[in-house]
Amino acid sequence: MTTATIAGDALVQEITIVAPAERVFAALTRPEELVRWWAVEGKVRTLAAECDVRPGGAWWMVVEGSCGSGGPHKVYGAYRKVEPPWLLEFTWNREGEDYPESVVRWDLEEKDGITRARVTHSGLVSEDMRQRNNGWSMIVQLLEAWVEGSRR
């Protein structure tokens, strides 16, 4: 089970995995592992990945099975923080899209061989918006209230 929250301008999700943090970190950073788990059977799959795991190093994945053209496209970015096996932060872009770059951060905590992995995806709204609004949890709550209200 995952738990999801919206904190500030970011989406935050957590999960516990019965594996040491080092194992989890490897799965997040080794191309041969990424192509195995980052997929949806029969629908979307990761064809290839490359990870230069150091601050400033580039990463990319070629993902196939999206809609529209359906052709393979690249998801890519650069590592910003690399502190194995506890922290990994990288930028997130999609090829062919005129869309602002966002940031993904993985925080790992281990206790008795069980790892709590938290993923934070931030920068989903523009920098301009982040400066204007004190985070958007309040706004999101408002939106949800509106959406629910307007269904009536």
Next chain:
Amino acid sequence: METVRLRLVRNHMVSMRQHRQRDAVFRAVADPTRRQILGILRGGRQTVGVIARNFRMSRPAISKHIHQLHKAGLVETHSEGTTTVCSLNAKPLREINSWLQDYEAFWSASLDSLKRYLEEGR
């Protein structure tokens, strides 16, 4: 989950224009006066004059706020004789909500997949 992932990929294909539109909606609802205007319109369509009576600020100031809500697609306006009638359009709000939910679903599916891979080797 698979449907969700596909929907998300599609949602990634948003253009810069849609992104700006989203910004416009966030900007519009970030202001307390504009939120109050939306609240008034939630009760039904209303003229600019009647809306302005709920506020201490001048009618031109209120018109300006309504104009911003209109630009964000949250308020529709039309003329009836000499008055302007405003009504609420919740569609952009619903779209933002579903966009956020898709992102949540994407990371949730990814975490589940990572857990399954590490614990069960598949």
